[in-house]
Amino acid sequence: MNSKAEELGRSDQDLILREQLAEHGKSVRVTVFANLVNAAILSILFFDQAPLAMHVLWYAMFAYLSISRLHLAKRSRTADLPRSEMLKLKAGITFNAAGYAQMWGAGVACLLSVATSNQLMLLAIIGAGKMSTAVVSYRHIPEASRAWTIIMYVGLTTGLLYLGGIESYAAIALLTMFGSVLYINGANIFENFANQLTAGQEIQRSAETVRLLLNDFEEQASNWLFSVDADGCLIDVCERFAEAANRPREAMNGMNLISLIEDEEHRTQLADHIANGRSFRDMTVSIDVGGDQQWWTISARVAEEVSGAGSVAFRGVIEDITAQKNAEAKVSYMAHFDGLTDLPNRRLFTETLNRTIHRAQPDDDISLIFFDLDHFKAINDTLGHPIGDKLLQMISRRLESLAKPGDLLARIGGDEFALLLTGARAISQADIAEAIVDQIGKPFLVDDHNVVSSVSVGVAAWTSDMQDANQLLKYADLALYSAKGAGRNRVAFFEEGMDVAAEARRNLELDLRASLGRDEMRLHYQPLVDLKTQQKIGYEALLRWEHPERGVVMPDDFIAVAEETGMIVQLGEWVIRKALDDAASWDEKLTVAINLSPTQMRSASLVSTIVSALAHSGVDPGRLELEITESILMQDSEANIRTLHTLRDLGIRISLDDFGTGYSSLNYLRSFPFDKIKIDRCFVSEIDTREDCRAIIRSVISLAQNLGMTTTAEGVEREDQVDELRMEGCDQVQGFLYGKAEALEEYTDLRSNQAQIPKVETIYLPAAEVPIAADQQRKKA
Numbered sequence: 163m164n165s166k167a168e169e170l171g172r173s174d175q176d177l178i179l180r181e182q183l184a185e186h187g188k189s190v191r192v193t194v195f196a197n198l199v200n201a202a203i204l205s206i207l208f209f210d211q212a213p214l215a216m217h218v219l220w221y222a223m224f225a226y227l228s229i230s231r232l233h234l235a236k237r238s239r240t241a242d243l244p245r246s247e248m249l250k251l252k253a254g255i256t257f258n259a260a261g262y263a264q265m266w267g268a269g270v271a272c273l274l275s276v277a278t279s280n281q282l283m284l285l286a287i288i289g290a291g292k293m294s295t296a297v298v299s300y301r302h303i304p305e306a307s308r309a310w311t312i313i314m315y316v317g318l319t320t321g322l323l324y325l326g327g328i329e330s331y332a333a334i335a336l337l338t339m340f341g342s343v344l345y346i347n348g349a350n351i352f353e354n355f356a357n358q359l360t361a362g363q364e365i366q367r368s369a370e371t372v373r374l375l376l377n378d379f380e381e382q383a384s385n386w387l388f389s390v391d392a393d394g395c396l397i398d399v400c401e402r403f404a405e406a407a408n409r410p411r412e413a414m415n416g417m418n419l420i421s422l423i424e425d426e427e428h429r430t431q432l433a434d435h436i437a438n439g440r441s442f443r444d445m446t447v448s449i450d451v452g453g454d455q456q457w458w459t460i461s462a463r464v465a466e467e468v469s470g471a472g473s474v475a476f477r478g479v480i481e482d483i484t485a486q487k488n489a490e491a492k493v494s495y496m497a498h499f500d501g502l503t504d505l506p507n508r509r510l511f512t513e514t515l516n517r518t519i520h521r522a523q524p525d526d527d528i529s530l531i532f533f534d535l536d537h538f539k540a541i542n543d544t545l546g547h548p549i550g551d552k553l554l555q556m557i558s559r560r561l562e563s564l565a566k567p568g569d570l571l572a573r574i575g576g577d578e579f580a581l582l583l584t585g586a587r588a589i590s591q592a593d594i595a596e597a598i599v600d601q602i603g604k605p606f607l608v609d610d611h612n613v614v615s616s617v618s619v620g621v622a623a624w625t626s627d628m629q630d631a632n633q634l635l636k637y638a639d640l641a642l643y644s645a646k647g648a649g650r651n652r653v654a655f656f657e658e659g660m661d662v663a664a665e666a667r668r669n670l671e672l673d674l675r676a677s678l679g680r681d682e683m684r685l686h687y688q689p690l691v692d693l694k695t696q697q698k699i700g701y702e703a704l705l706r707w708e709h710p711e712r713g714v715v716m717p718d719d720f721i722a723v724a725e726e727t728g729m730i731v732q733l734g735e736w737v738i739r740k741a742l743d744d745a746a747s748w749d750e751k752l753t754v755a756i757n758l759s760p761t762q763m764r765s766a767s768l769v770s771t772i773v774s775a776l777a778h779s780g781v782d783p784g785r786l787e788l789e790i791t792e793s794i795l796m797q798d799s800e801a802n803i804r805t806l807h808t809l810r811d812l813g814i815r816i817s818l819d820d821f822g823t824g825y826s827s828l829n830y831l832r833s834f835p836f837d838k839i840k841i842d843r844c845f846v847s848e849i850d851t852r853e854d855c856r857a858i859i860r861s862v863i864s865l866a867q868n869l870g871m872t873t874t875a876e877g878v879e880r881e882d883q884v885d886e887l888r889m890e891g892c893d894q895v896q897g898f899l900y901g902k903a904e905a906l907e908e909y910t911d912l913r914s915n916q917a918q919i920p921k922v923e924t925i926y927l928p929a930a931e932v933p934i935a936a937d938q939q940r941k942k943a
C-alpha cells in the first residue's frame with residue numbers, strides 16, 4: 163500500500179486523504195450511537211458483577227470518546243483542509259479508535275473472569291462483533307481499523323488466557339484466525355477504495371486532455387474540421403473555417419465546398435469523391451482567398467450514417483499549408499537562381515539546356531553562348547569585392563536588356579555567364595555575341611569608379627549529331643577558351659578540330675601525370691664550352707620524356723602543359739635531385755645547369771628542395787647553375803627576386819636564359835645581379851648574315867662585361883659562328899657544334915674536363931634544318 167502511495171503524485175495523495183476523511187465522517191453518528199447503546203447494554207447486564215465506580219468511569223470514558231469522535235468527524239467533513247490538518251485529523255481518528263478498542267477490549271476481558279456461562283456467550287458476541295464492525299466503520303482509515311483490531315485482539319486474548327481451559331485456547335486460536343482475516347481484508351478494502359479514486363482521477367484527466375486537444379485543434383491557425391452533406395454542401399461551418407476562407411460563417415453554411423477550389427482538375431476530383439461516397443486524404447488544392455492564392459490540403463471520411471439530404475455525409479479536416487508552400491517555393495527559387503544577380507544559376511541553366519536538347523527536333527536551331535569577363539579578378543583585387551559584386555549586378559542588367567523572351571540568360575560561375583538561344587534567335591547568334599562584347603565593353607560607373615571591362619565569348623551551335631547537352635557545353639567552352647587564347651575581348655565560334663586538340667591535350671595531361679610513377683623521365687646533358695680554353699666547363703640538364711607509344715617527347719611539347727597544370731613542381735623536383743645526383747660522379751670542376759620555370763619559382767618548397775638535393779648529393783653549391791627566364795621577373799617579381807637572393811646566398815649561380823626573346827630585356831638585368839647571361843639561339847644563328855643580330859650580341863656582351871656577368875651563346879652550330887662570337891668577346895658557347903644533349907652513358911670523359919671538341923664537318927647542319935628565329939621567338943612567347 164505504501165509503495166502504491168509513493169508512486170502517486172502529491173496531488174493524488176492529498177485527494178485520497180481528503181476522500182478518506184470525508185467518507186469516514188459520513189457514517190460516524192450511527193456508529194457512535196451504536197457504541198453507546200452497546201456499552202449501556204453491557205453495563206446494565208453486568209451491573210452487579212462490578213463496582214458502581216467502575217461502571218461510571220467506563221461509561222464516562224465512552225461518552226468522552228464519542229464526543230471527541232463526533233467532533234473529529236465534523237472537522238473531517240470540512241472542505242479544503244490543508245494537508246497538515248488532514249494528517250492531524252487522521253491521527254486523531256486513529257487514537258480515538260485505539261481508545262475505543264481499549265475500552266472494549268479491557269471491558270470484555272475483565273468481565274470474562276466474572277461472567278456466568280450465559281453471559282460468556284454475550285461477551286463472545288460483543289467481542290467478536292466489536293472487532294469485526296470496526297473494519298467496516300473504519301474502512302476508510304486503515305490505520306484506525308488496524309489499531310482497533312490489534313488492541314481488541316490483545317485485550318480479548320489476555321482475558322481468555324486468564325480464564326484458562328481448553329475452550330479458551332480454542333477461542334484464542336479462532337480469534338487469531340478471525341483477527342488475521344479482518345486485518346488483511348481491512349487493508350484490501352482500503353486499497354480498492356484508493357484505486358478507484360485514482361482511476362477516476364485518471365479518467366477525468368484524460369477527458370480533460372482530449373477536451374484541450376480538441377479546443378487546440380479548433381483554435382490552431384492551420385487546421386479546422388468541416389462536414390458536408392451528400393451534395394458536398396457545408397454544414398455547421400466553424401469560426402476558424404470562415405476566417406480562413408475570409409467569408410461570413412452564415413454565408414458559408416450550405417455553400418458547396420467545391421466552389422471554394424480554384425483549379426478545375428481538383429474540383430472534378432473532389433466532386434467525384436463526394437458523388438461516389440469515397441473517403442480521401444491529403445488532396446492539395448489552391449484556393450483564392452480575397453485575391454490571395456492559398457494552399458489547403460483536404461482529407462475527409464464518409465460519415466457513419468447518412469440519413470437523407472442535409473445530413474452529414476463526410477467529416478474531414480482542412481489544413482492551410484500556404485506558409486509551407488511559400489517556403490518550398492522560396493527554397494526552390496534559391497536553388498535555381500543566383501542570389502547576387504537574380505539570374506538563373508548553373509543548375510537551372512543545365513536543367514533547361516538538357517530539357518531543350520532532349521526535346522529538340524533534328525532541324526531545330528539551338529545555340530549556346532558562353533562568356534567570361536576578362537581580368538575580373540583584378541577588378542575584385544584592386545577595387546574590392548563590394549565593387550566587384552556591384553559590377554556583376556550592373557553587367558547582369560545590361561545583359562538582360564540584350565536577352566529576349568524565350569532566351570535563357572544565366573550566371574553559371576563567378577564571372578561566367580551563359581545565354582541559350584533557340585529558333586530565330588539562335589540564327590542571329592553572331593550578332594548577339596557581338597552585342598554582348600559591345601555592351602560589356604562600355605564603361606560602368608560603380609560607386610564613383612569608372613570601370614572598364616571586357617568579355618571573351620565562345621559560341622557553339624547545336625547539331626543533331628551531338629550526343630547530348632554536355633557536348634554542346636563542351637564545344638561552347640572550347641570556343642571560349644580559343645577566344646581567350648586569341649587575346650580576349652572577342653568572339654570565337656566553335657570549329658571542327660578544337661575538340662580534337664583539346665582531347666589530345668587532355669590525354670597528354672593524363673599521360674604526363676603518370677610519367678614519373680612509370681619512370682619515363684630522363685635527363686640528357688648538353689656540354690658548355692669555354693671559348694678561350696676550348697675546354698668543357700659543365701653541362702646543362704635537359705629533360706626528355708620516353709613514352710612507350712609517343713616515343714621521345716621533347717620539353718617544348720610538354721613543359722607548357724606541366725606548367726599550366728602545376729605538375730612542373732613535382733617534375734622539377736625530380737630534375738633537381740637527379741641532376742645533382744648525376745653531377746656528384748663528375749669531375750669536380752664541371753658545373754651542372756638546371757632550368758627553372760615560373761611555377762617552380764613560386765613554389766614554397768623550391769629552396770628546401772634544392773638545399774636537400776645538394777646535401778644528399780654532396781655537390782658543392784658553386785657547381786650549380788639555375789637558369790631562369792625573364793618571365794620569372796615579370797610575374798610576382800618581388801617575391802621571386804627574394805628567392806633568387808636566397809639561392810645566391812647559398813653560393814648557387816643564377817643565369818638569365820634565352821636573353822633577348824622577352825620584352826624590355828635590359829631592365830631585367832638591373833633588377834637582379836645575374837652571374838650569367840645566355841644569349842638566345844635566334845641571335846646566334848644569324849650572327850653572320852644579319853647585322854642587327856650581331857649588334858645586339860655585341861651590346862649584350864659589353865653590357866654583361868660591365869656588370870661583371872659571364873656570357874654564354876646558345877645554339878652554336880657552325881665554326882664561323884664560333885669565330886664571330888670569339889671576336890665579340892663571348893665567354894662560353896653551347897650548341898650542336900660541341901654536342902647535342904645526350905644521355906650520361908654517352909659521355910666517357912666525365913671524370914675529366916677535357917673537352918673533346920668534334921671536327922666541324924661531323925656536326926655541320928644545313929641552315930634549312932635550323933628553325934628560323936621568328937618561329938623560335940613565337941614559341942617561347
Ligand code: C2E
Pocket residue numbers: 688703704705716717718721734737757758759789819820843876877878879896897898899903932933
Ligand atoms: P633551353 O633552356 O633554351 O635549352 C636549350 C634548348 O636548345 C634545348 O632544347 C637544346 O636541345 C636546344 N639546342 C641546344 N643547342 C642547339 C643547337 O645548336 N641548335 C638547335 N637547333 N637547338 C639547340 P630542348 O632540350 O628541347 O629544351 C627546350 C626547352 O625546354 C629548354 O630551352 C628549356 O627552356 C626547357 N626545358 C628543358 N628541360 C627542362 C627542365 O628540366 N625544366 C624546365 N623547367 N625546362 C626545361
Ligand code: CA
Pocket residue numbers: 702757789819
Ligand atoms: Ca636553358
Ligand code: CA
Pocket residue numbers: 819820840842876
Ligand atoms: Ca636557352
